Amino acid sequence: MDKVNILLVDDQPAKLLSYEVILGELGENLIKANSPHEALGILLKTDIAVVLIDVVMPQIDGFQLAAMIREHPRFQKLAMIFVSGVQIAETDHLRGYEIGAVDYVTVPVVPEVLRAKVKVFVELYRKTRQLETLNAELEQRVTARTAELEAQTERLRRSEERRSLALSAGDMGSWEIDLTTGAMEWTTVPTASSAWIRPASRPRSSRSRRWSIPTIARRAPST
Numbered sequence: 001m002d003k004v005n006i007l008l009v010d011d012q013p014a015k016l017l018s019y020e021v022i023l024g025e026l027g028e029n030l031i032k033a034n035s036p037h038e039a040l041g042i043l044l045k046t047d048i049a050v051v052l053i054d055v056v057m058p059q060i061d062g063f064q065l066a067a068m069i070r071e072h073p074r075f076q077k078l079a080m081i082f083v084s085g086v087q088i089a090e091t092d093h094l095r096g097y098e099i100g101a102v103d104y105v106t107v108p109v110v111p112e113v114l115r116a117k118v119k120v121f122v123e124l125y126r127k128t129r130q131l132e133t134l135n136a137e138l139e140q141r142v143t144a145r146t147a148e149l150e151a152q153t154e155r156l157r158r159s160e161e162r163r164s165l166a167l168s169a170g171d172m173g174s175w176e177i178d179l180t181t182g183a184m185e186w187t188t189v190p191t192a193s194s195a196w197i198r199p200a201s202r203p204r205s206s207r208s209r210r211w212s213i214p215t216i217a218r219r220a221p222s223t
């Protein structure tokens with residue numbers, strides 16, 4: 001099973017190290033960013049499953065970073081978990097959820113809780129990707145099957161055209177040639193299944209023989 005990428009965003013290296021130790025047991029790829037700007041650069045270049053964002057950061061806080069991430073169409077469904085080292089009001093919680101946060105973790109972080117929360121969204125991300133892959137394969141199969149059916153339909157259409165042409169050629173005729181005198185005489189034949197060259201009748205002598213060459217009788221165009 002392929003590993004997924006988890007982005008850890010915090011301006012304090014010690015906290016990033018602690019997150020790395022806690023989440024290392026998940027066996028996924030952990031990517032660290034020391035600032036919101038670095039985090040945005042990583043997001044644009046890397047496929048990320050979950051982002052762990054510290055709420056309190058200088059210049060751009062976690063809420064502002066989350067809003068910037070959500071503005072990009074590519075990250076509309078990206079799972080973001082806020083880590084808060086201070087007590088935040090209910091209005092801040094609501095603000096975070098409106099921006100697109102999927103969960104909160106408070107400091108001091110309980111390792112088991114953080115791992116459980118992150119694992120849930122990692123598995124959800126993985127299942128979503130598997131479903132997308134299956135849908136893409138299904139679309140390819142449908143496209144291939146549609147092309148096959150179209151090819152069969154075209155073959156049937158051409159076969160029907162040939163059958164219609166054969167039926168329309170029901171009126172047949174032939175030129176009868178006397179091999180002795182070279183005289184040619186037009187006559188009709190009952191079916192269109194005659195050989196292309198056949199004796200018109202049993203020869204009366206070795207010096208006189210008549211052969212018939214069937215030809216499609218051309219019909220006058222209908223008006």
